[in-house]
Each structure stands twice: as C-alpha cells, then as structure tokens.
Amino acid sequence: MRILRQSSALGVAAAILATVIRAHAQVNDAERAAARELFKQGDELQRAGRFAEALDKFERAQQAFSAPTNELRIAECNAALGRLVESAEAYRTVVRTPLPAGSPAAFQAAVEQAKAELEQVEPRIPRIVVQVQPSVRGAALQIDGQSVPTALLGEPMPLDPGAHRVSVVTAGYASAEQTVALKEHETRTVQFSLTALPPAPPPPATTTAATTPAAPPTAPTARTALPPPPPPPPPPPPTAPYPPPMQAAPGQGGGAVPPASAPASRLGFLLGGHVGVEFLGGKIPNGSGASLESSSIASSSIASGGLAYGLDAGFRFARHWVVGLVVEHTNFGQGTRADFPPSVTSVSSDATLLGLTIGFIGNPSRTSFYGELGLADRWFHYSTQPTAALPEPPVYSNGELTLGLGVWLPFGPSFRLLPKATLGIGAFDAPGEPDASNAPVHTFFMIGVAGFYNLDF
DSSP: HHHHHHHHHHHHHHHHHHHHHHHHHHHHHHHHHHHHHHHHHHHHHHHHHHHHHHHHHHHHHHHHSSHHHHHHHHHHHHHEEEEEEHHHHHHHHHOOOOHHHHHHHHHHHHHHHHHHHHHHHHHOOOOOOOOOOEEOOOOEEEETTTEEOOOGGOOOOOOOSSSEEEEEETTBBEEEEEEEETTTTOEEEEEEEEEEEOOOOOOOOOTTTSSSOOOOOOOOOOOOOOOOOEEEEEOOOOOOOSSOOOOHHHOOTOOOOOOOSOOOOOOOEEEEEEEEEEEEEEEOOSOOTTTTSSEEEEEHEEEEEEEEEEEEEEEEETEEEEEEEEEEEEEEOOOOTTSOOOOOOOOEEEEEEEEEEEEEESTTTEEEEEEEEEEEEEEEEEEETTTTOOOOOEEEEOOOOEEEEEEEEEETTTTTEEEEEEEEEEEOOOOOOOOOGGGGGGEEEEEEEEEEEEEEE
C-alpha cells in the first residue's frame, strides 16, 4: 500500500513537471514570435529612413529575444542617428557574441557584417582632449552635465558629433566652461586656464575679558562661498573603456546631430572596364569551302593569344549579389596555319561578346572571393591572306556559357579592382547547318583585370 502511494506521488510530480516544461516552451515560442514581429516592423521603418522608430522596435526585439541580428540593427540605427559611440559599442557587442555550434547562418552573417561596419563607424567618432592649467588635484570635469573621471584629463575621449558643454570646477579657483562643436573624424583639444579666487579676509580682532564685557555670540563672518565638491563619479562599466555617451544639442531622435552619411548600403552600382589576354581553344567549323580536307579547323591554326578589352556595368543587391552586363572585343594573334593550304600566308581573326552575368562577392567591404556565372552571345570571324587562296568564311555566332573567378579588392569608398579569369564554352553552327548540336566545341579563356567605380545607394 505504501509503495502504491509513493508511485502515485511520483506520477503526480512527473505530470506537474511536464506541464511546467510545456508552459515554458510555449512562453519561449511566444517570445521568439513577438521578437520576430518587432524585428520585421523595425526593418520596414529602417528602410523608410525612420531610424528613431526603428531603433525602438529593434531594442524591444532584443529584450524579448537576444540575438546578434537585433544588436546589428541597433548599431546601424544609432549610427544613422549620429550616436556613433553607442553604435560602435553595439557593433562590438555583436562581434564579441559567442556563437555555439549549430547557430543559424544569419547569426554568423551578422557577426561578419558587424566587423566590416565597425571599421567604417570607428574612424568617424570625434574625440575631445581636455587640458587644465594649472594642474590641480580634485578638479571636477563635467561634459553635458555628466561627471567624467579626472583620470581622463589630457586623454582623447570619444563623443558623438555635435555641440557639447564642457566645465571644470575645483576648490580655490573660479569655475570655467566652454561649448565645443565636434565634427566627424575630428579630434579637438580644449584648454582651460583656471583663475585663483582671492583669499578670504581674516576674522575681526577680539578683546580681552578684563576690559570688554562678555558679548553674546555672533554669527561667523561671511566668507566667499565655494561650491561643494561633487560626489565621486561611479566607475565605468566593465565593457566600456570610456564614460557613457554624451548627448548633443536637441535634434532628431533624442538629440544627436545627424551624421553626414548612413551605414554602408546593401545596394550599389558598378561601372568600369576590363583588359586582358584571351586564348581560343577547341575547333571551329570549316566555313572556307571544300579546299580544306577536314570539316573543322583546329583553333591553333587560326589564332593565338590576343588582346581583349571591354566595358562592364553591374547592379549590387542584397549586399553580396551583382547582376552585370559585359561587352568585349578581342583581336587574336597569328595561328600556325597547319590546317590551311601552303598558299595561305597569314590568318587574322577577332571576336566580339555580349553577355549577362550574375556574380557573388564574399564581402564587398574587404578583400574577398568573387565568382560569376553568365550567358553570352559571341561573334567570331577570321580571314586569310591572300584573299584569293580560300573563299571568305562566314561570321560565326552562337550562345555561350561563361564562368568566372576572381579576387575582390576594395580601394577606398569609390574604387574596386577585380583580377579574374573567365572561361567561355560553346559551339558555332557549321555553315548551312543551323543546329549546333553536332558542331565542334570551342573555348575562349581570358585572364585579366577589371576596374569599377562604385556608387552605394
């Protein structure tokens, strides 16, 4: 009977524990769903340029469910509102976030993006250096009404862009105050020359008790009023090596002067050109008539490596992807003429390509991998000397698959360099046979370098 009661008690306890676990899981799911909805609303507001409202949504999403994607957007909105100090600290929080195995790919992408955008925000943060003469112990430094540790006197202190009120108060000296307007990328030195206050007058002389009757006590002589020393400032938080961010004069989104530029855009336009050396491989259909024994001609008989040059334009979207248009022309060198009669003394050839590509950039802000896939139409023509040796061949044309690999090299905000190699694979129609399924396969291989002017939106 006792065993039965124990078994019943254990069963009840297990049922209660299972109910608690299910309720906790439901709460977690509800929190994730609420955070996901807040993030979606913040994303729409950020895209509309309503950064203060978007920041509120992302901060609430982070409170409901902590994730590096929320913190990344908090950093971007703070930067857009001119709160560069807070923005940089939020980026550092994302970079320092430990990601366990099996974390979503979006979390890892947020950490990598935070590293790149932090490098763009940090140089924009202005700094102020406060110097006080003479050097006095116990001097109290305040910026925008907030106490700053005196250990930071003479050291660069990061602040947001805008106007800041700096004051120094110390016993025995007149208080001093200056208003300083900081710009992005600027380090400003502010000097204070303290003026000593005049000494207090001595107390009035007193007489002896034998000659002067006792007088009632009088109020002490008034002395020059000095402001009481401020309380010791609290220690800075362990994650921040500088005081809390100071707010600028009233403006958009709580008081910071809007910055000159927003964080790096996910959209951009690329315009440039490329140059390289191109080689023809495979075989070309025999279009010169029956005087040649074979139905196809080895490409080495027609052409050797030649100069290729062209124009490139592209549109970057979703940060990493590029849709591009390329126009290219190549003038090939002399081939061996092994498949031609001895009467042919020289062969000249050229090719023109018009193609559409889609490419992927590993990290548009840093040196990274670049790959592309494309479809193109290529026109190829060759002629022999003397012209009477063989009938004039046609201009060959057909579709072509193109592949490309390269290294993406950013230089400043506006120039991009792309050393790369491309391979085109196709088959030209044989003369009189519009179906290229049985035509010999040819290849065009180029190695060169492209340069682009980059314009972010």
